[in-house]
Amino acid sequence: MRLVGLDRIRAAGEQLVGVARRTPLEHSRVFGEACGGEVHLKCENLQRTGSFKLRGAYVRLHALDEWKRAAGVVAASAGNHAQGVALAASLLGIRSTVFMPERAPLPKVEATKSYGADVRLHGAGLGEALDAAREHAVRTGAEFIHPFDHPDIIAGQGTVGLEIVEQLPEVRSILVPAGGGGLVGGIAAAAKALRPEVRVIAVQAERAAAWPPSLAAGKPVPLTDTQTMADGIAVAEPGEVTFAHVSGLVDEVLTTGEETLSRALLLCLERAKLVVEPAGVAAVAGLLQHPEQVVSPAVAVLSGGNIDPLLLLQLIRHGMISSGRYLSLRVRLPDRPGALASLLARLGELSANVVDIEHSRISGALAVGEVDVEISLETRGPEHRELVVAELGAAGFELVDSDG
Incomplete structure (x- = not known):
């Protein structure tokens, strides 16, 4: 070739x-x-x-003969190729139809429409959208615009x-x-x-x-x-x-x-x-x-x-989790005044920043007089994250689960 x-x-x-x-x-x-x-x-x-997709789409559409342009173009994409074809077709005065999966992100669907394409949502995934686009090309004579080949x-x-x-x-x-x-x-x-x-x-x-x-x-x-x-x-x-x-x-x-x-x-x-x-x-x-x-x-x-x-x-x-800067913990505490305040005070001493916290008394795993605290923390990196976990354990807090 x-x-x-x-x-x-x-x-x-x-x-x-x-x-x-x-x-x-x-x-x-x-x-x-x-x-x-x-x-x-x-x-x-x-x-x-x-994205880069406009480059190839425009060159592909620019090369079409007059009769192919008149028949329009069709493509299938979940996002970037759809937008590239839509804008290229609009700039060249060509009618475009783009098939996108039914669950394609709404911002990408709206962007493709805004560039002038007739967007049709079809199928659960890209494979079904591609089949529909090819069938449309056969039925209408529109030129199928492959995303790369x-x-x-x-x-x-x-x-x-x-x-x-x-x-x-x-x-x-x-x-x-x-x-x-x-x-x-x-x-x-x-x-x-x-x-x-x-x-x-x-x-x-x-x-x-x-x-x-x-x-x-x-x-x-x-x-x-x-x-x-x-x-x-x-x-x-x-x-x-x-x-x-x-x-x-x-x-x-x-x-x-x-x-x-x-x-x-x-x-x-x-x-x-x-x-x-x-x-x-x-x-x-x-x-x-x-x-x-x-x-x-x-x-x-x-x-x-x-x-x-x-x-x-x-x-x-x-x-943030991958870079060691985020930590999710589930801590089991006695259900009494001051227990949560004690946990938060220790986290403050360890310079861990609380992002989110949820306090629950309803769980089949809890004994009477216990509560679970789901807490998300911002940490400074892997070493700091490990220090927080170790220090909480050393202070007597029961860590049920941790993520990150």
Whole structure:
């Protein structure tokens, strides 16, 4: 299979002038310290529609013949691809229909509608939405826009690689979140053409890592399960076009765990002041988990920032637990005046900040005259968390359960 070349990616870049943002490349001290080198963040979370997807979608739609444009386009997505196709179609005057799962986050559904798409909620998951989109394409003649497996999509995403090399000519490693492989395949095609010595590293969530077994088998291999918080890269099977690019151009595939993903998201929020979705932080999570694999100067691509606010709250808590800064305890106390005050006074002496507290006398596990106190604490790190637990035990408090 012929790979997308530099000329095609440059042509895509010309088409995207005035359409897609040339996103900033931000130096990051905190992630540099993590790998002992120089790290920059390529902020595609600041792209129009909140992710890199607009690039490939616009290039794909721009290439359509007049009669195909007249028939409209159809896509299926739970979020970022939906918004990219919707905006690209609107800019080009093309009618778009987007199928989304019935439980797709409301902010993503509303955003897709706001970009001009006819949104249709169908099925419990993305697979059912994809089937409905393909059936719609057959029935109406609309062009089905695949989220990653097309040369025009890869060319559009490859413009991210062009910008990285232009913004940081001395770059030696580029880490890229990888799902279907359109983004990392396109970046690799551009970067390797300009700087063959640059290492391009794909990063996947451990719970949705289709690339390692596929590369080992020499062909796309489907996964049976893709349960990860990084739903934007939870792709069960690579495509044929992307497989050729990743297998031929990408130097290494790393995987990262759920705890590291949440810790990376929290660091981006707190230290870099950037809102990034779980899939979007995969590259920096890979850097945190595998610093020995990264040669600096390095660039980590933040591929998207579309995150549901309720999920963000959960992930902040999860990230704080992962970094040792959050502790949930259940303490059994005698049901008498002053018992709770004594517990809170000891926590104050230990400099643990109370975030939430719940006092319960109703439980089958409680004896008469006992109460359970569920208490959530902010701590300064793993050592402080362990100290709090140890000191409460030494002071005679009965710890029934702890989390974090």
